[in-house]
Amino acid sequence: MNVARTALITGASAGLGKVFADQLAATGTNLVLVARRLEKLECAATELRERHRVTVNCIQADLADPEAPQRIYDATRNLGLTIDYLINNAGSGGPDLLNTRDFSEQRAFLELMMISVAQMCHLFVPGMKERAWGRVVNVSSVSARIPRAGGCNYGPSKAYLVALSEELSLTLRSHGIKVCALCPGFTHTDFHNEGDLKAMKESSASIIWYDAETVVREGLTALEQGKSVYVSGRLYRWLDPLFQSVWTRGLFKISAAH
Numbered sequence: 001m002n003v004a005r006t007a008l009i010t011g012a013s014a015g016l017g018k019v020f021a022d023q024l025a026a027t028g029t030n031l032v033l034v035a036r037r038l039e040k041l042e043c044a045a046t047e048l049r050e051r052h053r054v055t056v057n058c059i060q061a062d063l064a065d066p067e068a069p070q071r072i073y074d075a076t077r078n079l080g081l082t083i084d085y086l087i088n089n090a091g092s093g094g095p096d097l098l099n100t101r102d103f104s105e106q107r108a109f110l111e112l113m114m115i116s117v118a119q120m121c122h123l124f125v126p127g128m129k130e131r132a133w134g135r136v137v138n139v140s141s142v143s144a145r146i147p148r149a150g151g152c153n154y155g156p157s158k159a160y161l162v163a164l165s166e167e168l169s170l171t172l173r174s175h176g177i178k179v180c181a182l183c184p185g186f187t188h189t190d191f192h193n194e195g196d197l198k199a200m201k202e203s204s205a206s207i208i209w210y211d212a213e214t215v216v217r218e219g220l221t222a223l224e225q226g227k228s229v230y231v232s233g234r235l236y237r238w239l240d241p242l243f244q245s246v247w248t249r250g251l252f253k254i255s256a257a258h
């Protein structure tokens with residue numbers, strides 16, 4: 001008899017995280033949902049239990065708090081859970097590195113986007129190694145693939161996740177563990193629902209936007225195929241080699257600076 005796997009998903013109260021939860025639950029995977037808004041997690045958990053007949057636990061945590069990963073790990077131990085899938089998905093837009101004078105905001109952003117992900121891997125991967133089976137998705141972004149003039153915050157933090165995932169993948173593949181940095185382009189979620197991001201969304205062409213279901217489905221398939229970096233969406237997959245090429249990369253840098 002196959003024992004059901006368990007997936008821990010950060011940022012599961014909205015957007016891509018909620019869709020990861022739905023698609024993994026549809027395969028019979030039990031869930032641990034993590035985010036700050038507990039009521040949203042509990043609402044999602046009720047729906048998922050009813051729709052997919054899986055076990056769902058919720059953990060409230062702010063991943064910008066340096067103590068959060070250890071608390072999440074301890075909570076899963078206290079619940080007697082082993083984590084087979086780790087989906088590091090929580091994230092947000094960041095404060096401008098140069099134009100925000102209070103660095104503590106920047107530090108909290110980097111904690112959420114990079115350090116918490118590294119610590120979640122540090123805590124949960126050894127158990128996967130012992131059991132010789134594990135899956136890790138680090139949700140990065142197309143922004144990781146090309147530098148652009150601007151806030152010097154979001155893209156660099158996502159580039160770290162690509163580098164981390166590639167090294168983890170090389171290190172862990174002989175231990176039955178697959179690791180993938182999923183790089184979505186613009187995706188319909190709550191991410192662009194406010195301020196400048198909302199204005200940008202409203203003025204941009206619909207062709208550059210993908211739905212969250214497609215991004216997650218492609219990401220989970222790429223993970224199983226053993227891809228350590230996966231750019232989701234046909235348009236972005238076509239652009240990515242141009243971003244990475246020594247011949248064409250310069251063109252994008254020049255155009256982004258103006």
Ligand SMILES: NC(=O)c1ccc[n+]([C@@H]2O[C@H](COP(=O)([O-])OP(=O)(O)OC[C@H]3O[C@@H](n4cnc5c(N)ncnc54)[C@H](OP(=O)(O)O)[C@@H]3O)[C@@H](O)[C@H]2O)c1
Nearest residue numbers: 011013014015016035036037063090091186187189190191
């Ligand atoms: N949408 C896009 O176009 C796009 C493109 C490329 C990459 N991404 C990446 O995809 C991931 C998911 O974003 P999304 O598009 O699904 O955005 P979203 O709809 O805004 O969801 C973000 C999720 O992250 C959680 N979160 C944010 N800050 C957190 C914190 N400090 N601690 C714990 N959880 C936190 C939020 O939950 P709470 O508010 O309840 O804490 C929410 O569940 C992010 O890493 C984002 O950078 C998105």
